[in-house]
Amino acid sequence: MAIHQESLRDHACLIVHGPDRPGIVAAVAALLTRNEGNIVSLDQYSDDANGGAYFQRVVFHRPGLTGAIPAIEADLTKTLGEFGLEWTLTDQSIPKRMAILASTSDHCLLELLWRHRRGELPVTIPMVISNHTNTAEDVRSFGIPFFHVPSQGADKSAAESEIMKLLIGNVDFVVLARYMQILSPDFLDGIGVPVINIHHSFLPAFIGAAPYRKAKERGVKLIGATSHYVTTDLDEGPIIEQDVARVTHAHSAPDLQARGAYVERAVLSRAVQWHAEDRVIRHGNHTIVF
Amino acid sequence: MAIHQESLRDHACLIVHGPDRPGIVAAVAALLTRNEGNIVSLDQYSDDANGGAYFQRVVFHRPGLTGAIPAIEADLTKTLGEFGLEWTLTDQSIPKRMAILASTSDHCLLELLWRHRRGELPVTIPMVISNHTNTAEDVRSFGIPFFHVPSQGADKSAAESEIMKLLIGNVDFVVLARYMQILSPDFLDGIGVPVINIHHSFLPAFIGAAPYRKAKERGVKLIGATSHYVTTDLDEGPIIEQDVARVTHAHSAPDLQARGAYVERAVLSRAVQWHAEDRVIRHGNHTIVF
Amino acid sequence: MAIHQESLRDHACLIVHGPDRPGIVAAVAALLTRNEGNIVSLDQYSDDANGGAYFQRVVFHRPGLTGAIPAIEADLTKTLGEFGLEWTLTDQSIPKRMAILASTSDHCLLELLWRHRRGELPVTIPMVISNHTNTAEDVRSFGIPFFHVPSQGADKSAAESEIMKLLIGNVDFVVLARYMQILSPDFLDGIGVPVINIHHSFLPAFIGAAPYRKAKERGVKLIGATSHYVTTDLDEGPIIEQDVARVTHAHSAPDLQARGAYVERAVLSRAVQWHAEDRVIRHGNHTIVF
Amino acid sequence: MAIHQESLRDHACLIVHGPDRPGIVAAVAALLTRNEGNIVSLDQYSDDANGGAYFQRVVFHRPGLTGAIPAIEADLTKTLGEFGLEWTLTDQSIPKRMAILASTSDHCLLELLWRHRRGELPVTIPMVISNHTNTAEDVRSFGIPFFHVPSQGADKSAAESEIMKLLIGNVDFVVLARYMQILSPDFLDGIGVPVINIHHSFLPAFIGAAPYRKAKERGVKLIGATSHYVTTDLDEGPIIEQDVARVTHAHSAPDLQARGAYVERAVLSRAVQWHAEDRVIRHGNHTIVF
Known part of the structure; x- marks a missing residue:
């Protein structure tokens, strides 16, 4: 879909990747909720429900994103670290x-x-x-x-x-x-x-x-x-x-x-x-x- | 993808549909977690981030699904009712x-x-x-x-x-x-x-x-x-x-x-x-x- | 296919169009042969074998094409006129x-x-x-x-x-x-x-x-x-x-x-x-x- | 295109294949004309205008085809033999x-x-x-x-x-x-x-x-x-x-x-x-x- 940089202000993309376990979607969603992020789109894929790899892409809107990023990152490190998951967080307004x-x-x-x-x-x-x-x-x-x-x-x-x-x-x-x-x-x-x-x-x-x-x-x-x-x-x-x-x-x-x-x-x-x-x-x- | 009925035992499909509001993904994910459902796949779409309609399809695995359905349905009625959302829950093993x-x-x-x-x-x-x-x-x-x-x-x-x-x-x-x-x-x-x-x-x-x-x-x-x-x-x-x-x-x-x-x-x-x-x-x- | 103007020197395209009758292909081919044209490609279509319309496209090579065109056109007028067919002849080297x-x-x-x-x-x-x-x-x-x-x-x-x-x-x-x-x-x-x-x-x-x-x-x-x-x-x-x-x-x-x-x-x-x-x-x- | 056997009565398919030379299309068309065949469709391709291979497929209608085939084949042998071309002739009504x-x-x-x-x-x-x-x-x-x-x-x-x-x-x-x-x-x-x-x-x-x-x-x-x-x-x-x-x-x-x-x-x-x-x-x- 066409991308308009201005409309991406305060939008971030979170990529999550690692071993699949029950509860990841809920943990990520709860994390975003408590950091005041509103999920705009979410894609998710597990290559094997029994012990395979987990992949997730979430785009969320968070007013005042720039200031909030350090706290979100700290939460991600802690929360997803417990799942053994890797993640990257990118500000969608920065090309x-x-x-x-x-x-x-x-x-x-x-x-x-x-x-x-x-x-x-x-x-x-x-x-x-x-x-x-x-x-x-x-x-x-x-x-x-x-x-x-x-x-x-x-x-x-x-x-x-x-x-x-x-x-x-x-x-x-x-x-x-x-x-x-x-x-x-x-x-x-x-x-x-x-x-x-x-x-x-x-x-x-x-x-x-x-x-x-x-x-x-x-x-x-x-x-x-x-x-x-x-x-x-x-x-x-x-x-x-x-x-x-x-x-x-x-x-x-x-x-x-x-x-x-x-x-x-x-x-x-x-x-x-x-x-x-x-x-x-x-x-x-x-x-x-x- | 090819469907094998036997592999769908204890799998359910939840469709959620209604006015978009922040927190729906998190609420659904938390509901499934507390009902011991493990999300297998999740698709989600909002036709307008600012007050449009929300659509979600979640397939989840829940051992002993048949017995758990009444409790899950009661939780869905209560939880999604607060969001004004409609939902349907189907047992994937029943063609x-x-x-x-x-x-x-x-x-x-x-x-x-x-x-x-x-x-x-x-x-x-x-x-x-x-x-x-x-x-x-x-x-x-x-x-x-x-x-x-x-x-x-x-x-x-x-x-x-x-x-x-x-x-x-x-x-x-x-x-x-x-x-x-x-x-x-x-x-x-x-x-x-x-x-x-x-x-x-x-x-x-x-x-x-x-x-x-x-x-x-x-x-x-x-x-x-x-x-x-x-x-x-x-x-x-x-x-x-x-x-x-x-x-x-x-x-x-x-x-x-x-x-x-x-x-x-x-x-x-x-x-x-x-x-x-x-x-x-x-x-x-x-x-x-x- | 890619067109290279220089390779089209002495090439002409003949379009023939009109009521279908037996013998058109043979008449066109004989005309080109007696005018020293060598057919490079030929496409032909009849929309109804019993009295429909006939369509043909022939690309032919004729050394010294420019000088030969008047004679070819005169022959086309005479030969295809007898069949009641319309035609156009274009020098392929002229874009x-x-x-x-x-x-x-x-x-x-x-x-x-x-x-x-x-x-x-x-x-x-x-x-x-x-x-x-x-x-x-x-x-x-x-x-x-x-x-x-x-x-x-x-x-x-x-x-x-x-x-x-x-x-x-x-x-x-x-x-x-x-x-x-x-x-x-x-x-x-x-x-x-x-x-x-x-x-x-x-x-x-x-x-x-x-x-x-x-x-x-x-x-x-x-x-x-x-x-x-x-x-x-x-x-x-x-x-x-x-x-x-x-x-x-x-x-x-x-x-x-x-x-x-x-x-x-x-x-x-x-x-x-x-x-x-x-x-x-x-x-x-x-x-x-x- | 859909094939209806009954509509193929008295239709033959001629495949011609061999070294390219000027005049093949005209020779084939003239041969069919003198054998009372009316060309229904014609496809032709030369892989190199200067000395390559020539390929042609002609479907023609000839009332009383079965009786005429021996004469057509004799003519093909003689005429296309002079060009060094191979050919096959098949009665389209025989599946x-x-x-x-x-x-x-x-x-x-x-x-x-x-x-x-x-x-x-x-x-x-x-x-x-x-x-x-x-x-x-x-x-x-x-x-x-x-x-x-x-x-x-x-x-x-x-x-x-x-x-x-x-x-x-x-x-x-x-x-x-x-x-x-x-x-x-x-x-x-x-x-x-x-x-x-x-x-x-x-x-x-x-x-x-x-x-x-x-x-x-x-x-x-x-x-x-x-x-x-x-x-x-x-x-x-x-x-x-x-x-x-x-x-x-x-x-x-x-x-x-x-x-x-x-x-x-x-x-x-x-x-x-x-x-x-x-x-x-x-x-x-x-x-x-x-």
């Missing part, structure tokens, strides 16, 4: 800071910038970083800073260091909008924030490079795209969203690529929006999307 | 009793019987009633009683009376599986249980008779089907589910009808399953589907 | 000239400009005309001329005259990209080229204004968009393309509008591409889309 | 004979039997063979012979021999409707007719056994099914049709299997219908579907 890494392709990048301008992504975009310069003018026309960090040769460590210097402390998550460089484990570890990628196939089909060419060779009747969190296992991270489009024998590999671009931008945009709205919980190599 | 009314078309009828045999519909089917006899043998091969109630001439009141005699007291809801007779307000009022219909168009387009012919005449590129609760306003009742299929200029009106049959049976099956699982709440002329 | 009319909404407008820049729409865009100025900077950043023609008050004839002066002789078709003014019969008659509109509902449902509000009121589970040729019957012209998106009770009318925008831009883009590629044949109030 | 092999699952099997009874599959079904007996009664209630051929132990050759004896000479193609035995190369070679399989995943994802369990483990957001021609490379044969359904974190592996069953039966039914209507041309490991 997450999102950096975008891109290469020459502009379809995913421009789609994110444009949805942001329409007010549909609850983020700020402090920077776009690209290893190419072709999208600089477009990015800056949206009022977004553009940084060019070339990435040539086999050793990517210098480029990664430069990108890390730009990112660290300045962003809450990073989006790879068809960024065509593989990020090193050191980089992923170093930046310390989630990284969301868009892969141009219906994973786990066609892992690796040139998925549209492989799709043409296999003769599939649907092509797809997958957005996932980046881990050190290439193309193996937790999947956030996927979608497909129908193709026929008459489509060449470049045709598949052209059609696929529209699936990619839609899938990545939904994944980014859900992440920005705190709707996605990682659990092992899976996601719970509320 | 609803569903009658099917049909005419000559068999696609929706057989789909429901077959899904029921696969254990995917948490219902019993005490009877199928048709104004034709062509499906009798198929119905009885599923072990379901078949009753033939002809409906000829302009006066349908005798047929409706006969159907009412079969239904009243014996069923919890009625499904019109392409039943080609319009039911009178007296009938709908008299049977006193919900009636679910499948309309062979994407309502509100092509209201009334011969929607596939009208769709062909208008040259639409998608055809659809709509399942809704029956009210005295023909084709105007609350919509439960809809879906569409792509068509082209090359499809004749009979082609549309043939393709549409597959949309109809899927849409009706989903609507019936959701109703049987207490996932659908009626509110004015709308539905909330959890 | 159609497309004007866009817009108002304040930018989603359909920018999508067309952006697809054009990617080389996916085989058109030139000599101008965008809007009755508002908010999109001027965006449009000009694509290198496309922008003209502001205000449309205030009840009498639209002065505005329409000004738009006609801009269009006539300069464009081959016009796209209404969420243009919020109703065009008069005089205007439609006067410009003498096809006009393509995008309507923000799944026609014929929710004809007229405020379809998303009406959709919310009716409680539909899918929303849609429809692209059609504009006729003097508002929202009743021949449908080119339609699509839908799933919604729930939780979506407000503004939410429907936000989601619908993505359906609108996709549906309009496909309709425009197919028209530009000569894939759409009008027949009465229907379209044949090859 | 193909289809055997179904099944195991315990009934969803694909019953769907095919039911669509056949509705007149939507232009086939006869001389037999259903299963390595289990649970579906025998259902199959026979459709008036179709049922044969039980158990398949126990490591050595399947006896079972395969028995199946071959039943099939050879009696069927034109074989459908594996969730038949849970791997067929040997000798068997596939020996029966000499096409074999169509349904695989319960979106190939090439989740090749091999237990795809729904693997899909759950990978955390995909869509599940799918794939119908393909069987080759000696397991799960690697030419794909005819694929489709998907949306799933969430809340679906267990059995839930995926239950939902997937509906995708499987739809995908297999479409593939079978297209094959039976001579719409599918195999080319290397791909299919062209007209």
Whole structure:
């Protein structure tokens, strides 16, 4: 649903995650009530009623939220600690800071910038970083800073260091909008924030490079795209969203690529929006999307 | 999700519905906790945080449910009465009793019987009633009683009376599986249980008779089907589910009808399953589907 | 499929349309063979084998096409005249000239400009005309001329005259990209080229204004968009393309509008591409889309 | 589109396949004209205008078809032989004979039997063979012979021999409707007719056994099914049709299997219908579907 920052004043999102036990919903609801929070929406999921994992997302309204947060946090630590549960509390009126890494392709990048301008992504975009310069003018026309960090040769460590210097402390998550460089484990570890990628196939089909060419060779009747969190296992991270489009024998590999671009931008945009709205919980190599 | 009756022992579904006020979630959760119920799943929706309507569906597990129901109901009456809320409590291990009314078309009828045999519909089917006899043998091969109630001439009141005699007291809801007779307000009022219909168009387009012919005449590129609760306003009742299929200029009106049959049976099956699982709440002329 | 103008040199598209009779395919194929044309693709449809209408689209390659066109046209006039068939012949390497009319909404407008820049729409865009100025900077950043023609008050004839002066002789078709003014019969008659509109509902449902509000009121589970040729019957012209998106009770009318925008831009883009590629044949109030 | 055998009297389907050269369409059209055939529909595709492969499907009407076939075939041999093209000519009024092999699952099997009874599959079904007996009664209630051929132990050759004896000479193609035995190369070679399989995943994802369990483990957001021609490379044969359904974190592996069953039966039914209507041309490991 469209997000309007002003309407989110005094709204917080509480994510609860951990071993399932009877009474969690009641404990959380009672905690919010005694802290004067009014539940606006609540989603809950248990992966196994007999001793599995518990997941909950609650959005609540609390007049004077900013001042009340320390007390709420103290209560959460105490109350949910007894259940052995992890939690995060975020002020919904504070947009997450999102950096975008891109290469020459502009379809995913421009789609994110444009949805942001329409007010549909609850983020700020402090920077776009690209290893190419072709999208600089477009990015800056949206009022977004553009940084060019070339990435040539086999050793990517210098480029990664430069990108890390730009990112660290300045962003809450990073989006790879068809960024065509593989990020090193050191980089992923170093930046310390989630990284969301868009892969141009219906994973786990066609892992690796040139998925549209492989799709043409296999003769599939649907092509797809997958957005996932980046881990050190290439193309193996937790999947956030996927979608497909129908193709026929008459489509060449470049045709598949052209059609696929529209699936990619839609899938990545939904994944980014859900992440920005705190709707996605990682659990092992899976996601719970509320 | 597939329903296995045996696994639903000691599970209850509580539907809460009424004016929104702070504290409802907490009150319901506390009530279930003090009645030794463990929440298995919880869905909640408010149509307007500032004074709108509140909707909640909770499935909970309570060992020894049958014996505990009177006390839980007394607590609900007292606790939710203070909020001005309506509620229903159903034992999930008791399947609803569903009658099917049909005419000559068999696609929706057989789909429901077959899904029921696969254990995917948490219902019993005490009877199928048709104004034709062509499906009798198929119905009885599923072990379901078949009753033939002809409906000829302009006066349908005798047929409706006969159907009412079969239904009243014996069923919890009625499904019109392409039943080609319009039911009178007296009938709908008299049977006193919900009636679910499948309309062979994407309502509100092509209201009334011969929607596939009208769709062909208008040259639409998608055809659809709509399942809704029956009210005295023909084709105007609350919509439960809809879906569409792509068509082209090359499809004749009979082609549309043939393709549409597959949309109809899927849409009706989903609507019936959701109703049987207490996932659908009626509110004015709308539905909330959890 | 993606269109690359350079690869279309010496390619022509022949559309044939009229009463069906035996031998048309053979006659057209023989004509192309004797004019040294090699068939690249052929689509054909008869709406009734016994005396219905015949529709054919043939793309053929003919080295030295430009010089050969007069002879081919003379042959078509003679050969197809004997069958009572209408035909049009277009040089595929000459893109159609497309004007866009817009108002304040930018989603359909920018999508067309952006697809054009990617080389996916085989058109030139000599101008965008809007009755508002908010999109001027965006449009000009694509290198496309922008003209502001205000449309205030009840009498639209002065505005329409000004738009006609801009269009006539300069464009081959016009796209209404969420243009919020109703065009008069005089205007439609006067410009003498096809006009393509995008309507923000799944026609014929929710004809007229405020379809998303009406959709919310009716409680539909899918929303849609429809692209059609504009006729003097508002929202009743021949449908080119339609699509839908799933919604729930939780979506407000503004939410429907936000989601619908993505359906609108996709549906309009496909309709425009197919028209530009000569894939759409009008027949009465229907379209044949090859 | 729905097929009505009686309306196909005197209709033939000609498939042409081979190296592309200018003039094929004209040659085929002229051949049909001089043999008094009237083209009802024509589909054509070239995978590369410069020296690729050519594919054509023509349905034509020829009064007195049966008597005319020898002359048409002689003309095809001579005319298309000069182009180096392969062809097949089938009388559309003669339904193909289809055997179904099944195991315990009934969803694909019953769907095919039911669509056949509705007149939507232009086939006869001389037999259903299963390595289990649970579906025998259902199959026979459709008036179709049922044969039980158990398949126990490591050595399947006896079972395969028995199946071959039943099939050879009696069927034109074989459908594996969730038949849970791997067929040997000798068997596939020996029966000499096409074999169509349904695989319960979106190939090439989740090749091999237990795809729904693997899909759950990978955390995909869509599940799918794939119908393909069987080759000696397991799960690697030419794909005819694929489709998907949306799933969430809340679906267990059995839930995926239950939902997937509906995708499987739809995908297999479409593939079978297209094959039976001579719409599918195999080319290397791909299919062209007209």
